Amino acid sequence: MKEENSRRSFFKRVAAAVGMVAAAAGTKTLISRSIDSNDGASEKYAADVAAQEKAVKANQLVVMTDEEKQQRIDDLLNFHRQEIA
Amino acid sequence: MLKEKNNALKESDEPDGLEQGRRDFLKHALTSSAAALVAAPAVVGASAEADNPDADITVAEYFQGHFLLMSDEEKKKSIARLEKRYSAQYKKKTTVSDVEAPDGVLFGYALDISKCIGCRRCVYACVKENNQSRHDPTVQWIQVMKMPKGNIAFSAENLDKGYPRKSEFGDYGVQVGGNAYKTAGLSTEDAQNYYNDDAVPDKDFFYMPVQCQQCEKPPCVKACPVRATFRDHAGVVLIDYNWCIGCRMCQLACPYHARRFNWGEPNLPAEEMNPKTHYFGNRPRMRGVMEKCTFCVQRTREGRDPACMEACPVGARKFGNLLDPESDVRKVLATKRVFRFKEEYGTYPKFFYYIG
Numbered sequence: 001m002k003e004e005n006s007r008r009s010f011f012k013r014v015a016a017a018v019g020m021v022a023a024a025a026g027t028k029t030l031i032s033r034s035i036d037s038n039d040g041a042s043e044k045y046a047a048d049v050a051a052q053e054k055a056v057k058a059n060q061l062v063v064m065t066d067e068e069k070q071q072r073i074d075d076l077l078n079f080h081r082q083e084i085a
Numbered sequence: 086m087l088k089e090k091n092n093a094l095k096e097s098d099e100p101d102g103l104e105q106g107r108r109d110f111l112k113h114a115l116t117s118s119a120a121a122l123v124a125a126p127a128v129v130g131a132s133a134e135a136d137n138p139d140a141d142i143t144v145a146e147y148f149q150g151h152f153l154l155m156s157d158e159e160k161k162k163s164i165a166r167l168e169k170r171y172s173a174q175y176k177k178k179t180t181v182s183d184v185e186a187p188d189g190v191l192f193g194y195a196l197d198i199s200k201c202i203g204c205r206r207c208v209y210a211c212v213k214e215n216n217q218s219r220h221d222p223t224v225q226w227i228q229v230m231k232m233p234k235g236n237i238a239f240s241a242e243n244l245d246k247g248y249p250r251k252s253e254f255g256d257y258g259v260q261v262g263g264n265a266y267k268t269a270g271l272s273t274e275d276a277q278n279y280y281n282d283d284a285v286p287d288k289d290f291f292y293m294p295v296q297c298q299q300c301e302k303p304p305c306v307k308a309c310p311v312r313a314t315f316r317d318h319a320g321v322v323l324i325d326y327n328w329c330i331g332c333r334m335c336q337l338a339c340p341y342h343a344r345r346f347n348w349g350e351p352n353l354p355a356e357e358m359n360p361k362t363h364y365f366g367n368r369p370r371m372r373g374v375m376e377k378c379t380f381c382v383q384r385t386r387e388g389r390d391p392a393c394m395e396a397c398p399v400g401a402r403k404f405g406n407l408l409d410p411e412s413d414v415r416k417v418l419a420t421k422r423v424f425r426f427k428e429e430y431g432t433y434p435k436f437f438y439y440i441g
Binding site: 009012013016038040041042044045048049050051052053054055056057058059060061062063064068069072073075076077079080083084 | 109112113191193221222223224225228230270271272273274275276277278293295301302316318320336340341342343345346348349350407408415418419422423424425426427428433435438
């Protein structure tokens, strides 16, 4: 009777362990299926590039006057010095 | 016999029996948990090991902090982990440098749009140098825009013919005459990125490569909730790929849309991988992180020029130190017709377009 009990409890333990491992594997498969998929990556990347094109089109380049150029250099150098300080 | 049976039943009804049952249950639970703990990493790591020869390295990477806040010892360990992993993954000796930005330098870039022929050699050199994903998805940090020549709406000859003219009080710009009744600049309307010409340049068009403007006041840095992107002391905006959480706030904040997100697992063939890398630069990125032009930090921090500049066959690109008045960039700013974006949003880009 006791022997049978211990065998049964052993099988129970094995079954429980196998069940846990199977559950872990199943969960991992479910998660990784969505993570590993590259579906639509190219389209999403193309959309990013299109957004850049749109941003450039919406903007305009204007010529800087000599004063503006000097001002820009002065500003950049001042900001840099502030950052370093 | 009957008495014995009754005794046995009685014993099993007693609290001792209950205790036994609880103990058994706890034993089972513990055994199962231990088995799951042992088995789960093996199961979870199984697919990782297929791509990654050392899964433990990946686990260690999950727990590392921001590179800038690491101690020297932690940095060494982190670099060693990456070098080991990349070397095994790409089957070639890969180095990951953490050389710091040189002192007394503020990097700036200038591009001559009158010289650019739209050959896209800079794009291909950038992809090759910076280990960008080759296909599905293809990631490029430089986009070359093709624009009709009619978009230049100012005449260089007329630029100084406006009124009031230059005086000892300064140049007040064109107000009357000259280019006063035209937009003094370059319209980007009708720009197209996906041109596929048999031969370049097309005589009716000019070309404008667009990439990260390396702003002095970068909005992307302000938008990053975890400070994964930052500006180094040489003025270059960089990303700690391991610290990036992939929220894409920086991409939304960038007015020039110069950042690229790794939507898919990057596809970098081992034979095309550049093994000389930098932690903040061209080391292979992972899915779900942001990337962008770094002025080739792995080169420029060692005194070399960016790959795009080296690749340009017509010398349209100039790179240098804005703190040095004798540098090419400063000379361009001093002597050429330099453009700025009409809407800069106070970002102070350090990437200038000019006409030589």
